[in-house]
Amino acid sequence: MENRTVILNCALELFAARGYDAVGVQEIAEAAGVTKPTLYHYFGSKLGLLHTLVETYHEPFLQRVELAAHYDGDLPRTLVETGAVFFHFARENPVYYRLQLALNFSPRGSEPWQVIAVWNERQRAQFETLFREAVRDHGNMHGRYVYYAAAFAGLINTCIGLWLNGSVELDEELLRSAMRQFQYGIYS
């Protein structure tokens, strides 16, 4: 495995476990078995390393979300499929998902936050589009698509957060029951 990949993997583990700020460039380099200039050769800066890391994971992820979240008239099915994409991605990349969650709650405007913000914005737009289109078919949802999009994302992240802490199993059953709970609330 090339040094570049080794550095990315080590940085992911360290950032997720102890936070972007708390991990030094020196430490990442040592864990990867290289020296600092090598790291700076590949990524330019500590922030550039984080940027590459996030892009590597988030770009293909959001592409899959894009497909699943496309509304075609069957909202329940769309929600389940979208939730399934999130659950699947979290199960495949638990360490990255933890990092991504932490990044979302770093101080607004800080450098790590800006790195994740652009991807977050894209995901938010996907969800809002989904619920805005679904409004046409469900009159009682009018004007609340912003709230529904955020609540839907919040519910998914609550489930994944619970799983990351070992409190629940992230399986088909949880997916179905969580999506059902969400929809019962919507249609009322």
Add this chain to the structure above:
Amino acid sequence: MENRTVILNCALELFAARGYDAVGVQEIAEAAGVTKPTLYHYFGSKLGLLHTLVETYHEPFLQRVELAAHYDGDLPRTLVETGAVFFHFARENPVYYRLQLALNFSPRGSEPWQVIAVWNERQRAQFETLFREAVRDHGNMHGRYVYYAAAFAGLINTCIGLWLNGSVELDEELLRSAMRQFQYGIYS
């Protein structure tokens, strides 16, 4: 106002805006118009300052939650009252609520995380007690009180997070609709 209080207020603002790690002791002291030794006289360490800060806000808050979350047979009313305590506290102390949320997503095991963890554990226990007792009256909830407690907390924090970002109004209407959505999911 005494220096001690001024330091606490300044630390709250700075920690909430830029994060515990990113704010230096020097900066807090300057903002409060005192010098570092004064700060260390009152709080012993940077972490001690955070500890005092969290305790000052969280202790009375959780006392009020304790009262509201006491189950007396009327789950819908209890949930609304509990949610109302959270909404009210967040509206009264938005800056602290933002800090507290961020602290929850700092790296597990890190010093800032440990400070908030003990209060979080207490709140989790309160919610789990509530739902465990409610299970007796609602057979279809058996064995899921851990999930319900976490999902309830997640929903509340999703609402408050939306309000902190200016996306929604944190009013009675949102409270009612969010609690209704949660319960429709439970009773199904």
Add this chain to the structure above:
DNA sequence: AACTCACTATACCGTCCGGTATAGTATCTG
């Protein structure tokens, strides 16, 4: 007046941080 005690200012400590200047090596191309 003498003493205590709570508090504050000056100046400093060692350590670690992100980042870089410089020099070198291995590999591929001609």
Add this chain to the structure above:
DNA sequence: CAGATACTATACCGGACGGTATAGTGAGTT
């Protein structure tokens, strides 16, 4: 063999960090 390119090692920079040793200062007590 000569040269270029891509990568890596040694050693260092200025600065900011959390924390402290020392020396006061002012108010209350006896």
